[in-house]
Amino acid sequence: MNTDAVLTLTQWLSPGFPVGAFAYSHGLERVIDAGGITSVATLEPWLRDIIRHGCGRSDLVLLRVAYDAGDEEVARIDAQAQAFSASSGRLTETCDQGAAFSRTVDAVWDTRLGTLTYPVALGRAAKLRGLPQDLTAAMYLHAFTANLISAAVRLVPLGQTEGQDLLARLAPLITSIADATAESTPDDLTSACFAADIASMQHETQYSKVFRT
Template structure:
């Protein structure tokens, strides 16, 4: 891996890259509003489940599948990623972030990606840019967790130090999940974070909200 590849991936997954990740809470806003998530311990349990059994794991699997897919099969990976969105807002989240990612990568690097869901777009772009899959999957999951912790810091509220301590604590789990997702065949894909899915559905009709999802 070259330094250029590492720096490119870091740029793609940084909070400053214009995919609008800060505007989405993955249903977390409703979980906090309803009292299901009250503090750092609840957040740790919530994120652990999401990373291991929910959207974190499946996104890493779709990223990996897109990385190794033939160009004419990318649309099949993308269609499956869309089918795994359990609510309208989850589909909005992955669709809008993916579209923004594709537009920016094309404008800056000239890489033609089309219009893809977010994890599929990152995986396809990483493959085209010769960025190692293991690094792309683990850093994507790390950015996923970091964004949700950032949302929780604003909503619960939590201290910045508490949030960073939790992200560091989750790092080994993120790596284990990324390694597992890279080897997961499409016949074994699953997501079973039903509380998070229900929270995302309830967020669609939540009266007052800060985040889009």
């Protein structure tokens, strides 16, 4: 494995990379506010479903399809990613993080990503920089999961050690879903996390909130 690729992806997907990931809870803030998540035991099944059946999987499909796409196909895939967003909050989440990611990568690595949704931008950037697709997918899903755990640690609240223990337990699932989405096509784009989608919609009108989504 190319060390430069690992270091580049670690930089792109670190909490310090300026995409503003800390400001998004993916609807978890609404679930926590309603009492649906009160501990690691109640957080874990939510995250497992999101990874296996929700945006965890669908984002990897979009990332992989964007990685394999020709230049003329990227805009169509990005439009599909926007249309697939289940709520205004989800659209904000993927568009704003993608735009911030693209701006920074374009400035530092001299790419020409333009403005893309987050998984499409990452897949495209990885392709342009010659980074391994499988590693990119696994590290993206790991960072996505870590960010949701970080949101729950702050909101529930949970202990930092509890959060890290949960992330370690989810690692095999993350690897499994990353492997399962290899060779994806646009026809594989699907989601079945309706409770999480509804929570995201409800968050848009929540009276008091810390997170943008």
